[in-house]
Amino acid sequence: MSEAAVSVRDVSVSYGESVVLSGVAFDVPRGEVFGILGGSGSGKTSLLRCLVGLRKPSAGDILLGGASIVHAEGDERLRLLRSFGMAFQGGALLGNRTVLENARLPLDELTDLPSEARDAAAREKLALVGLTHAADRLPSEISGGMVKRAALARALALTPGLLFLDEPSAGLDPITAAELDALIRRLSGELGVTTVIVTHELASVFAIVDRAVVLRAEAKGIVATGDPRELRRSASSEWVRSFLNRGAGFAGPGGGDG
Amino acid sequence: MTREGRGGGSGEETTVELGSAPDAGPVLTLAGPLDMATVARAWRDADRLLGSAPGAALDARGVTSCDAAGLALLDHLVTRHGARPDGLPAPLADRLSRFRDEREAAARSRRRPEASFVEGLGAGARGFGRDVAEQVAFLGAVVRALGAALRSPRLWRASETLGLAHRAGVEALGIVGLINFLLGLIIAFVGGDILARFGAQVFVADAIGIVMVRELGPIMTAIVVAGRSGSAFAAELGTMRVNEEVDALETMGLAPVPLLVLPRVVAGTVATPLLALYGMLAGVSAGLLQMSLSGFPLAVSGGRLLEAMTIGHLVIGVAKSVVFGALVSAVGCLRGLQAGRGPSAVGLAATRAVVAGIVLVIVADAVFAVVTTVLGV
Ligand SMILES: Nc1ncnc2c1ncn2[C@@H]1O[C@H](COP(=O)(O)OP(=O)(O)O)[C@@H](O)[C@H]1O
Ligand SMILES: [Mg+2]
Numbered sequence: 042m043s044e045a046a047v048s049v050r051d052v053s054v055s056y057g058e059s060v061v062l063s064g065v066a067f068d069v070p071r072g073e074v075f076g077i078l079g080g081s082g083s084g085k086t087s088l089l090r091c092l093v094g095l096r097k098p099s100a101g102d103i104l105l106g107g108a109s110i111v112h113a114e115g116d117e118r119l120r121l122l123r124s125f126g127m128a129f130q131g132g133a134l135l136g137n138r139t140v141l142e143n144a145r146l147p148l149d150e151l152t153d154l155p156s157e158a159r160d161a162a163a164r165e166k167l168a169l170v171g172l173t174h175a176a177d178r179l180p181s182e183i184s185g186g187m188v189k190r191a192a193l194a195r196a197l198a199l200t201p202g203l204l205f206l207d208e209p210s211a212g213l214d215p216i217t218a219a220e221l222d223a224l225i226r227r228l229s230g231e232l233g234v235t236t237v238i239v240t241h242e243l244a245s246v247f248a249i250v251d252r253a254v255v256l257r258a259e260a261k262g263i264v265a266t267g268d269p270r271e272l273r274r275s276a277s278s279e280w281v282r283s284f285l286n287r288g289a290g291f292a293g294p295g296g297g298d299g
Numbered sequence: 300m301t302r303e304g305r306g307g308g309s310g311e312e313t314t315v316e317l318g319s320a321p322d323a324g325p326v327l328t329l330a331g332p333l334d335m336a337t338v339a340r341a342w343r344d345a346d347r348l349l350g351s352a353p354g355a356a357l358d359a360r361g362v363t364s365c366d367a368a369g370l371a372l373l374d375h376l377v378t379r380h381g382a383r384p385d386g387l388p389a390p391l392a393d394r395l396s397r398f399r400d401e402r403e404a405a406a407r408s409r410r411r412p413e414a415s416f417v418e419g420l421g422a423g424a425r426g427f428g429r430d431v432a433e434q435v436a437f438l439g440a441v442v443r444a445l446g447a448a449l450r451s452p453r454l455w456r457a458s459e460t461l462g463l464a465h466r467a468g469v470e471a472l473g474i475v476g477l478i479n480f481l482l483g484l485i486i487a488f489v490g491g492d493i494l495a496r497f498g499a500q501v502f503v504a505d506a507i508g509i510v511m512v513r514e515l516g517p518i519m520t521a522i523v524v525a526g527r528s529g530s531a532f533a534a535e536l537g538t539m540r541v542n543e544e545v546d547a548l549e550t551m552g553l554a555p556v557p558l559l560v561l562p563r564v565v566a567g568t569v570a571t572p573l574l575a576l577y578g579m580l581a582g583v584s585a586g587l588l589q590m591s592l593s594g595f596p597l598a599v600s601g602g603r604l605l606e607a608m609t610i611g612h613l614v615i616g617v618a619k620s621v622v623f624g625a626l627v628s629a630v631g632c633l634r635g636l637q638a639g640r641g642p643s644a645v646g647l648a649a650t651r652a653v654v655a656g657i658v659l660v661i662v663a664d665a666v667f668a669v670v671t672t673v674l675g676v
Binding site for chain 2: 059090093094095118119122123125127129130131133134135136146147150151192195
């Protein structure tokens with residue numbers, strides 16, 4: 042039996058007394074591009090922060106490759122943290138290091154490779170995201186879209202089997218966004234990387250997401266699960282259908298009923 | 300019958316009238332549009348009319364439109380004046396009851412009201428206790444990181460640490476020299492003035508030596524380091540916190556203390572005593588300069604100084620500077636890592652770093668005073 046790459050079990054998240062998510066449960070099968078969708082304020086980022094171990098859910102458990110990131114401590118927690126890559130919405134690059142140094146950071150800190158090998162591995166990832174020419178620039182000297190791609194290169198540094206991306210294409214121009222989508226698709230297709238992607242960009246959703254959960258603030262949790270192209274046509278909830286049909290016609294393949 | 304009226308935006312008039320029905324007692328009749336343009340006036344009118352007729356029935360059949368402000372007025376009439384809403388048309392009654400539900404839900408979810416003074420004191424004391432515990436735990440983490448670095452030289456991050464030490468030390472030479480020089484002058488002036496009355500002006504040299512080397516040199520230097528480097532550390536780490544850089548490190552399995560804090564604490568701990576030595580020199584020179592201006596040749600004042608200044612004073616002064624430097628830079632890093640979110644978080648972290656740094660320096664100095672007195676050094 043192949044266990045899920047990520048297994049979310051009845052997770053609740055609250056800030057003080059205000060409950061944001063309650064009883065959220067889903068599995069992410071290996072090798073899939075999995076979407077966490079929903080309007081702003083629906084708890085996407087809160088859930089993602091729990092998945093990557095930055096926040097403890099107020100109830101429930103989260104397994105990465107079968108091991109609980111919620112309860113792991115010490116070396117086990119480090120092992121889990123190093124088993125995935127995470128790209129933050131704002132990039133979160135270290136401001137006083139160049140793009141290359143940022144992409145090399147996990148290699149520098151976590152491997153015993155000689156410096157030439159670390160350099161080569163980091164440059165390979167930069168080439169993958171199309172940033173070879175910007176390797177020696179500081180984050181403050183490149184555009185927002187380049188920052189996001191550099192963050193993706195850093196998340197890929199250790200060639201993880203699991204990738205978490207928070208709004209990877211938000212704020213990018215459509216061409217760069219489409220290139221990024223193609224890259225994510227390729228990573229999962231060729232390298233078998235499982236990707237969990239938080240997004241509200243429907244173009245990306247329909248282009249790359251295999252399966253998704255849709256969160257809604259009012260429901261404090263999941264209102265639909267499944268293939269977004271099917272959900273858009275036949276979700277039982279009227280709200281989910283209209284959410285997935287916003288601006289239909291611009292949203293790429295799979296729809297277009299206007 | 301009293302009648303108040305006012306033209307609505309559309310020319311339609313909003314009226315508020317108090318009348319009475321034979322079997323129902325007083326009746327407040329509202330008519331016309333109840334909206335943002337008309338409610339302010341209607342509100343005042345209704346308040347005045349109902350002041351003398353609590354528990355009146357509401358008659359709103361003539362209301363032609365009603366927005367949220369209008370609903371707030373109806374709600375006010377019912378809650379504050381005990382007006383009876385039974386005469387409202389069904390759609391309006393519906394909207395009013397939904398409005399009241401939402402208002403109550405909002406009131407329930409609103410944050411707790413300001414705490415009382417006593418509660419505030421209690422919370423303050425709890426917060427102080429937690430703060431001290433956090434600082435101790437943080438120092439523990441720094442010492443652990445230091446231990447790890449002692450075993451594995453790669454963890455020293457030498458070039459980064461040197462850069463930080465340069466900024467904390469070399470770039471502060473000017474201000475540290477100036478402050479300690481002026482301080483030395485002041486002490487020599489005031490001390491000379493007082494001691495001259497006893498014909499003991501030559502002992503100013505003793506005072507200058509001991510005060511500058513053992514007390515004020517280290518303290519003033521540490522305060523400058525708190526203001527320059529403690530705040531800079533807090534701002535740097537606070538910015539990293541706000542930009543999620545610290546979170547990103549954590550998801551890579553990298554702890555912020557060895558990576559970000561240790562180089563800064565080491566830099567501050569090395570730079571501060573060196574700066575303090577320079578400050579002591581500036582202060583003492585200023586004192587000797589002042590003495591020579593008031594007629595004591597350098598041979599005399601310098602001789603007194605060397606006689607009064609034992610190596611013990613110097614050792615204590617330098618030891619204090621080491622501790623001050625470690626405390627100021629560590630608390631700067633801690634305040635940065637504790638920064639909240641949002642635009643004011645970084646500034647707040649820097650301010651808190653300076654305040655905490657200065658407090659820690661003074662407290663540590665008091666501890667030194669007690670310990671050295673007890674030990675008799
Ligand atoms: N640090 C926090 N403290 C308090 N409330 C928060 C915090 N972060 C998020 N929230 C609240 O949690 C809810 C979900 O936020 P978030 O997870 O950022 O949603 P999304 O990413 O879907 O826009 C929002 O109502 C937000 O106000
Ligand atoms: Mg978000």
